[in-house]
Amino acid sequence: MRLTVNGTEHEVEVEPEMPLLWVLRDELNITGPKYGCGIAQCGACTVHVDGVAVRSCQLAIGDLAGGEVTTIEGLGQPESLHAVQQAWVEHQVAQCGYCQSGQIMQAASLLDFNPAPTDADIDAAMSGNLCRCGTYPRIRAAVKAAAQKLQGA
């Protein structure tokens, strides 16, 4: 089975029902997307498929249908941060950080669809991503800052 992740094509030999998350983590060693719940309750595994946020624990690799996958590693790297990642650093959002890959991927997707989200939009878009440490006040602020940054760009 072939798939494209962060612009690189890969060939994996797995059963079609294996979730994309586990193909990424255990077959390709791309560990930015995290396992948290396995049932779309936490959002830690969020990636983009053709630019849209998807819970990779819920997408069977056989259902990827040629979609191009972007993971947190493909969004931006430490030396070339995406605007959302930059906002996350500036607002010192993370505590344990385990959910933040998913939070950032969800926020980036939100801003792609809705460049100037209201507080209510942010609360609606981001409430599928669980943060057990409770960094929500900082996530809210960072999403707004990233929106401004992206609009100014």
Added chain:
Amino acid sequence: MMKRTLWAPLALLAATGVWAAGETIEINPPAEGSVSTEEGLAAWGRIYEVASHPRCANCHTGESDRPMWSGPSYGKARPHGMNIRAGESRIGAEHILCSTCHTTKDEDWSNANAVPHAAPRVAAEWQLAPVEADWFGRSSVEICRQLRDPERNGDRDMLELAAHLDHDLILHWAWAPGGGREPAPYSLQEHVNDILTWGVAGMPCPEN
């Protein structure tokens, strides 16, 4: 302002998806005039059992863009967790797409919904029913009048309603929800038969 307007074509997909699992539905309406009003009302009673069942009604929330979590497997009735709002698009495009979690299953694999409490998925784009199809908490009369009103049922006659049930693969899920959820009553075929029976009887609705 929305940068993308993806949801309209995505919503269309829902009606054109292919039911890969291949449940075959036969649409054989009874002969015109062969069904009494009484029999039609009895058929409606069963249709209402289906329409008001949580597997169906939870996503028929009318003006509200919030799907519901209700029924025995959910405990106390409440809006879908995570503050989910389907928006005007009914597919969540304004906030978070339904398909972010309810991914679209293209392949024919049987246990897609085996895991309890996971987001159900079908071979169609997950979405909330249209505003007009407002069923959650509605009475038998209210739902019946809506379903027979072409203005509010997508301009469908009885055969088209049956065909819609056959084609709209989200609806099939209601009878095979998996993950320990209670399926809608009867079977899809029985439900289609009831629609046809009710239609041939002239779509009678209860008085109150």
Added chain:
Amino acid sequence: MSRVGKIARRTFLIGSAAIAGGVAFGVYAARQPFDNPNLDDLPEGAASFNPWVIVDSEKVTLIAPHADKGQGIFSAQAALIAEELDIELDQVEVSFGMPDKAYYNRALTEAMAGFPLHDTSPTAERVRGFVGGVVKLAMPMMTTGGSTGVPDSYDKLRQAGATARETLKLAASRQSGVPVAELRTEAGAVILPDGTALPYTALAGLAATLPPVTDVPLRDPKEWRLVGKPMNRLDMVAKSTGTLTYGIDHRAEGMLHAAIKVNPRQGGALKGYDASAAQAMPGVKKIVEITGGVAVVADNTWRAFQAAEAIAFDWGEAPYPAEQAEHWAHLSGIFDDDHLNAEARVEGDVEAAEGEEVRGEYRSPYLAHAPLEPLNATVLVTDDRVDIWAGHQIQMFAEQVVSEITGVDQENVHLHNMFIGGSFGHRLEFDFIRQAAEIANQMRGTPVQLTYSREEDFAHDFPRHITMGRGVAKVKGGRVTALDVQIAGQSVMRSQMGRMGLSLPGPDTQLHEGAWDAPYFNLPNLRVRSYRTEALAPVSSWRAVGAGPNVFIYETLLDEAIHAAGADPLEERIRLMGHDVSVKVLEAVGELASWNGPSAGPGRGRGVAYGFSFGVPVATIVEVAATDAGIRIEKAWVVADVGKVIDPVNLENLAQGGTVFGLGHAINCEITYADGMAEQTNYHAHEGMRMYQCPEIRFKALENGAKIRGFGEPPVPPSAPALGNAIFAATGQRIREMPFNKFIDFL
């Protein structure tokens, strides 16, 4: 091991009486530092002046041994060293290092001396020093817990930095001939009077030959460059780019993945199983038995999960009541002398006190830790060495556990501590380490990574203990005159230490923590009694431990009394409070929130609560709006006194996060048992709080306290009663049981 060691190991030291009663030890020995573990394998030309600093010709490495589960102690430790070492944080490499008793936690014993932490009298301090010395000799615990990371590190790591700096200056003096007094240090170099910079790395070889300069005075905080200022946490960029390696992300050549199924009735037996279907599933390499269950080893975590699900099991009964109602019934029956844990505090005479009575019964449920990174550990066992890659808070004990399982000497068992994706207390437990070792021991030569499925994580959590409180308050003349508080619960410490093979004689102070030590010194009549059981489900330390339930009980009862007295909830608390530092905290939270009484307009209410835990007074005000669709938690104001702030930004993050944690569990969460199993299997049934329910949270830190304190746990306790009190103010409905959503809807 010394006799003292044996005694102390068997009877963990709690309270001054146990120590003063029969143990003698040498003060001298207690003051001796442990050997520097870095010296064992130090390459030629590298210098290590103490366990926390290594300099070689290439780089400066700081060792930050406390486990970081999100609280930011990794960065805080580095900053404390770098402050005195005069080096910038982007010039150093920071490592967790390898576990060693040289990194034992000096602050952990402070709470064991039997004095409330607000008591800093000479007597209390002397006993604390004594207890600390005994424990250091007997059982030097390297551990991160009890919000002690900062207090343990504060002096010690600055001292480490200063020692290293002065030794490097001495080396520079020897090399240049310039007297030490004329040298200064900056940005990782010793600067000569002519401006020449000698990088520390260039001085390492010479410095390694010199005895470390000790007894260096610490700088005045006014001179600090890093500490006390907003920091960029060292893990922030990595955590924002998916590039940080948590334990679950560890990868090794040839590594296999394991999943387990263990009796969901905690501690119940494995009576039988049929793994024939699982054996034939894709990617399955081996199926092995472990304590109480079975593990599947496969080439991929998901395949291991799938195969584990395919095993049919016959599980034994739970060694505790099967149904939740029996747990509550049991607790309600232990308010008697037979179960008395302690009469922890008596002031005046609550029974003789006059006044109108206010009574209440309160409940705090079991709660799961459920950190987002599921429990996991990677273990490689060979015949003479074991490596463990896992995040753990009691590192050396984890090594000991693995040594016992594998038969490999503990000195050859190496725990590589990893960043932890949340703990809230769960990473103080050893099951996942033990199981990973049991599996890897049956796969010698192959690294095996055990990952708990989320369902397994919930099923095998040792939750927060359930607690029941009964209280009687008396009010007279518009004042609260008496509080009589009884708290019944499971002994967390006995349950937790029992799993470590340790016994706890005497009372478990956690059963009255946050109640007995609440410094409402102006309350004339006060009694706090706690009652103990061990007959219920096994439990563990859950962020803030006893103070969580106890502050909810105490502060709700107090609020009811204040309401009955017709007094203002904030003013009456300030009047009752006899502890200056806490008075200032209460006053400050009132100012921050512009407190003007509990009513905040139609359908709106404000509640206040105070909590004292881990030496930190915290006051929280919550404002709610009662809407048709339910309660909306709109705002929270939090003020705390931590003595000294290390990083104001991180501290604010912890205040916000701790408040969210407290509020979310108070409204949404409980673990209940049915047929001996936890009914909540994943986050759909135990989510804590999500963003849409999260209020705006403002925080202010004060620095009046006598000692520096840790802040990982203290923000949690007062949030739940502050919310309950606000709901009462808005609706008139008094909720005495968590989770609140059983009684009222939330938006």
